[in-house]
Amino acid sequence: MGFENLDKILEEHNLTKSEYERIVEILGREPNITELGVFSVMWSEHCSYKSSRIHLKKLPTKGKRVVQGPGENAGVVDIGDGYVAVFKIESHNHPSFIEPYQGAATGVGGILRDIFTMGARPVAVMDSLRFGSLEKPLNRQIFKGVVAGISGYGNSVGVPTVGGETCFDDSFTYNPLVNVFCLGITKKDKVFYARAKHVGAKVFYAGAKTGRDGIHGATMASAEFDDSLEEKRPNVQVGDPFKEKLLIEACLEAMDKGVVSSIQDMGAAGLTSSSVEMADRGGKGIEIDVSKVPQREEGMTPYEILLSESQERMLIVAEPGRENELKKIFNKWDLDIVEIGQITDSGKFVVREKEKIVAEIPVSSLTSSAPKYDRPYLNIVKSREKEIDNNDYIGKFSIEKIINGFLDDPNIGKKNWVFEQYDHMVQTNTVVYPGRGAAVIRIKGTDKFLTMTVDGNPDYVYLNPYEGTKRIVAESYLNISVTGAEPVGATNCLNFGNPEKPEIMGEFKYAVEGMGDASKFFEIPITGGNVSFYNETNGAAIKPTPVYGLVGIVEGEDNIITSNFKDEGDLIYLVGNLKPDFSGSFYLKKYYKRVEGVLKKTPLEIVKKVGTFLRENVKLIKAANDVSQGGVFVSLLDFITDRFGYFLQIPEVFSPELFLFGETAGMVIVSISSENQYNFEKKLREFSLDFRKIGAVVSESIKIEMLNKIIYVSSLKSFIKRYENAIPKRMEV
Amino acid sequence: MKAKITVKLKDIVLDPQGNTILHSLNEMGYEKITKVRQGKVFFVELEETSKEKARALLKEIAHKVLSNPVIETYEVEIIG
Amino acid sequence: MKAKITVKLKDIVLDPQGNTILHSLNEMGYEKITKVRQGKVFFVELEETSKEKARALLKEIAHKVLSNPVIETYEVEIIG
Amino acid sequence: MKFGVVVFPGSNCDYDTYHVLNNVMGVPTSFIWHKDTVLSDYDLIVLPGGFSYGDYLRSGAIARFSPVMNAVKEYSEKGGLVLGICNGFQVLLESGLLKGAMLRNRNLHFICKHVYIKVRNINTPFTNALKEGQVLRIPIAHADGNYFASEEDLKNIGANNQIVFQYSDNNGKINDSVNPNGSLLNIAAIINENGNVLGMMPHPERASEKILGSTDGKYIFKSIINYLKNRR
Numbered sequence A: 001m002g003f004e005n006l007d008k009i010l011e012e013h014n015l016t017k018s019e020y021e022r023i024v025e026i027l028g029r030e031p032n033i034t035e036l037g038v039f040s041v042m043w044s045e046h047c048s049y050k051s052s053r054i055h056l057k058k059l060p061t062k063g064k065r066v067v068q069g070p071g072e073n074a075g076v077v078d079i080g081d082g083y084v085a086v087f088k089i090e091s092h093n094h095p096s097f098i099e100p101y102q103g104a105a106t107g108v109g110g111i112l113r114d115i116f117t118m119g120a121r122p123v124a125v126m127d128s129l130r131f132g133s134l135e136k137p138l139n140r141q142i143f144k145g146v147v148a149g150i151s152g153y154g155n156s157v158g159v160p161t162v163g164g165e166t167c168f169d170d171s172f173t174y175n176p177l178v179n180v181f182c183l184g185i186t187k188k189d190k191v192f193y194a195r196a197k198h199v200g201a202k203v204f205y206a207g208a209k210t211g212r213d214g215i216h217g218a219t220m221a222s223a224e225f226d227d228s229l230e231e232k233r234p235n236v237q238v239g240d241p242f243k244e245k246l247l248i249e250a251c252l253e254a255m256d257k258g259v260v261s262s263i264q265d266m267g268a269a270g271l272t273s274s275s276v277e278m279a280d281r282g283g284k285g286i287e288i289d290v291s292k293v294p295q296r297e298e299g300m301t302p303y304e305i306l307l308s309e310s311q312e313r314m315l316i317v318a319e320p321g322r323e324n325e326l327k328k329i330f331n332k333w334d335l336d337i338v339e340i341g342q343i344t345d346s347g348k349f350v351v352r353e354k355e356k357i358v359a360e361i362p363v364s365s366l367t368s369s370a371p372k373y374d375r376p377y378l379n380i381v382k383s384r385e386k387e388i389d390n391n392d393y394i395g396k397f398s399i400e401k402i403i404n405g406f407l408d409d410p411n412i413g414k415k416n417w418v419f420e421q422y423d424h425m426v427q428t429n430t431v432v433y434p435g436r437g438a439a440v441i442r443i444k445g446t447d448k449f450l451t452m453t454v455d456g457n458p459d460y461v462y463l464n465p466y467e468g469t470k471r472i473v474a475e476s477y478l479n480i481s482v483t484g485a486e487p488v489g490a491t492n493c494l495n496f497g498n499p500e501k502p503e504i505m506g507e508f509k510y511a512v513e514g515m516g517d518a519s520k521f522f523e524i525p526i527t528g529g530n531v532s533f534y535n536e537t538n539g540a541a542i543k544p545t546p547v548y549g550l551v552g553i554v555e556g557e558d559n560i561i562t563s564n565f566k567d568e569g570d571l572i573y574l575v576g577n578l579k580p581d582f583s584g585s586f587y588l589k590k591y592y593k594r595v596e597g598v599l600k601k602t603p604l605e606i607v608k609k610v611g612t613f614l615r616e617n618v619k620l621i622k623a624a625n626d627v628s629q630g631g632v633f634v635s636l637l638d639f640i641t642d643r644f645g646y647f648l649q650i651p652e653v654f655s656p657e658l659f660l661f662g663e664t665a666g667m668v669i670v671s672i673s674s675e676n677q678y679n680f681e682k683k684l685r686e687f688s689l690d691f692r693k694i695g696a697v698v699s700e701s702i703k704i705e706m707l708n709k710i711i712y713v714s715s716l717k718s719f720i721k722r723y724e725n726a727i728p729k730r731m732e733v
Numbered sequence B, C: 001m002k003a004k005i006t007v008k009l010k011d012i013v014l015d016p017q018g019n020t021i022l023h024s025l026n027e028m029g030y031e032k033i034t035k036v037r038q039g040k041v042f043f044v045e046l047e048e049t050s051k052e053k054a055r056a057l058l059k060e061i062a063h064k065v066l067s068n069p070v071i072e073t074y075e076v077e078i079i080g
Numbered sequence D: 001m002k003f004g005v006v007v008f009p010g011s012n013c014d015y016d017t018y019h020v021l022n023n024v025m026g027v028p029t030s031f032i033w034h035k036d037t038v039l040s041d042y043d044l045i046v047l048p049g050g051f052s053y054g055d056y057l058r059s060g061a062i063a064r065f066s067p068v069m070n071a072v073k074e075y076s077e078k079g080g081l082v083l084g085i086c087n088g089f090q091v092l093l094e095s096g097l098l099k100g101a102m103l104r105n106r107n108l109h110f111i112c113k114h115v116y117i118k119v120r121n122i123n124t125p126f127t128n129a130l131k132e133g134q135v136l137r138i139p140i141a142h143a144d145g146n147y148f149a150s151e152e153d154l155k156n157i158g159a160n161n162q163i164v165f166q167y168s169d170n171n172g173k174i175n176d177s178v179n180p181n182g183s184l185l186n187i188a189a190i191i192n193e194n195g196n197v198l199g200m201m202p203h204p205e206r207a208s209e210k211i212l213g214s215t216d217g218k219y220i221f222k223s224i225i226n227y228l229k230n231r232r
């Protein structure tokens, strides 16, 4: 055998010469093209984590609540009373650039399958989105398509999209980020795994037919874009949310009835990775016949069938003896289900086309012994951080101009345009809606509530990957804590450029370390996640964007803190690390066109203390929110209602700019009833937390004063109008 | 001038809508129907007297706005 | 046999999609376009040799299933 | 008293509706599979929200051909109460149990948010617990809720008091600025001539528990229960 034009074939498969040699060594012969295809997808960055694995080991994955850490389709965390939460994030960045609607839609579909394949009913979705500036038509088109895609798919399957983030920065113009989080709930003893158990058990294929969609998708997701993009374009997958909805119901019913032995969705690298991972996790082999796979098109080759990334497909091993019951359930839901093979004890992945063996590969060579690289890295902090003096950035613009500019900026402006396109209420569990900080959902039949958030801040991480990522974790921790919740577990999505560049690898390594150290400090286990490398177009990388997804729990409705102002006359306080700074701030980026400064060390001790204080003093707190990007001014936006605004008095020690727009880790804003002032301050002193009373809740207006002089005033109505119009005015021409 | 622009999914692209309609028609007893693909059609009116120019303009619009060349193809027809 | 069924909104019915497209085309500088109405088209294949029968069957389907007579009209065309 | 909630493939508010009827209102409720045809046990049939058959052809278009819909037709002809919510409303329109059709929302987007609706007819089995002109705060969640009917139908619907809810502001003012989707006459809900089949776009089941921010939806379920109790 052997290939005539090996170099070209390897290039097309994103394999190196030495990787090829390794394949030959493993097989003891040259691979055929089908086998080469299998290796290429299984050894792609996307499936094998070859550049990231050695670093991901540094993340904490254990904890008293952890039922299942990384290594399965999603992490599983015990939330008490016999229930578990199953959650994870996935990226769909490249597909969303090529075809925004379908790319985002299939992103939702994929992460949903990761959750229900574990036996959990998906109850919440969140999306973390990043695009280039809305001033450019291309970005508007991508943004519009992505939001419509998430809406089209998520709404249809009946899973509420309860939160997320939407940011705009030109480093994402040709490489938008679409990260989707999903959380499901089930009973602890009803969790399913993708682990083959019984030799001889029958393997079934269920769901949509296999087409030539996204062949090379797995390798494509790991390859940098260049101008030959055009040619890769036909590889777009189209989502079928109706089929997904039927799959959810059929799979959950089959699992509930005990007819499923193990189950795995066909995600990246489709039938190949699902079969291989199923066998691998159970320490078994698997044999499938591709001629039995339902096909949408004629003349598909084994290579194409194995590598297709058609959506809405599941691989199911039946509980021996219950095969017919399994089929009946799928038939009831009008879904195709066919037997395509069986579990073996050979330790091999064997693919037949009828009688003929078309591929035969040891399972472990595709998984645990896939290549691992310790790629060279650079610490870029020294070249990017540079001391700044906060006083150099004040006085140039009027406060009114800055405020109006902030309200009118799509990064700060209210995100109704996005989340009102999402059904965020279906399943009737959403207690805190999008637009008010972290989402809170109830778990029917219990007195428990889950709080969840996804957070990133590429500007911080760009300046200092380690401190910046720590700060993101701290922010998430407070995001959850301001709802009164206790964090129980996290997932992440690490979006970076080309890891073969030492600078990018450095961003990645230090970001992971920052995430690991901060998570350890807060005792938050990271139960899974996703790495997306090669987010570059024509050599230009995105800003490094680790996204942290954090889940917390609140016991009892009375222990939930919400962020909206409740009554006129309530007092407003700052609590925690009261040291605003312009380094890496949105203010500096927007008004001085620069991302610079030195990120201060994240005061993890203070952050934790603030979190504990909030949870232990829920009864004293009427509303709370953390301070993050955009500073105090932006944090206060979450408190405003159509009735209540605020009156602020800026302490003399700060310039108004620094006070309003400076950013810091470890600070929250709280409103309390004036009756509780004494008790509240006493508690804060007991915690030895810094605090400052900064104003009060008022009706119908926004007013800011300094040294008894009004520096900003607006009617609530026009303030809100500006705030809510930032995105629509750019999108609804 | 009046024109009709038909946009359809490329044959290799999955058409969940068409498939679902086909399946339902078969279920309802219309078993002779063997395939359904759904597309879009745009009836356009424009101020232009030259057919040549109209066609060029409509093609541009069909390509840039009305279809997504990644997954769809289009056809332009002048109808009056 | 192959057929094409075109479904369009009745003229008295407002077409939000068509209007939006017209508006954005005009915004983009395509000012010669004066009207856009969006419809649906179904490409159908069926096992039938008689054109008569095919047409009758397709009309039935178009009327009962593929269109909503309250707002839409349809047209059946045998294309091969 | 017994209620039934129809489950079409793609229904996704079936469980939410069941939850409110059964657990909040306390009326024994069952699911009705779309292939079932025996409805004689039930005092109310609900067609819930969702995306039946993906809403791929037109919203509600394929569901109308489900076996259960023939039964629902018969059931309604005998005077049985039928409530269509959102996609259920669309199914009722498509199957001709109610007059009119739904177009795409005029901004072309799916819209999910709380809106205000004003009751226009309190003499129905679904609204008898409401006061004249009362305004409710209830969420909508749909892409095709832009109600359309021919001029003649619209005239008749108006003349017969078949408009049950209209989109309004919180004070009950009805004008275009509070019309979320472009519906003719701000129509949010209509009833059939016989007064036993109601279709509504807003989701009362999402506004029936305090923790979800509004309990206004309960008026509708309470009205139904009142009506059935008095009928006995």
Ligand SMILES: Nc1ncnc2c1ncn2[C@@H]1O[C@H](COP(=O)(O)OP(=O)(O)O)[C@@H](O)[C@H]1O
Residues within 6 Å of the ligand: A046, A047, A056, A059, A069, A070, A071, A072, A073, A074, A075, A114, A267, A268, A492, A493, A494, A526, A527, A528, A529, A530, A531
């Ligand atoms: N950034 C990360 N942190 C922790 N675990 C990770 C991370 N990225 C991936 N993992 C884990 O590695 C495994 C493989 O991930 P992935 O390929 O995304 O799963 P799948 O292919 O099933 O969708 C998963 O268990 C995932 O949770």
Ligand SMILES: [Mg+2]
Residues within 6 Å of the ligand: A073, A114, A265, A267
């Ligand atoms: Mg998976």
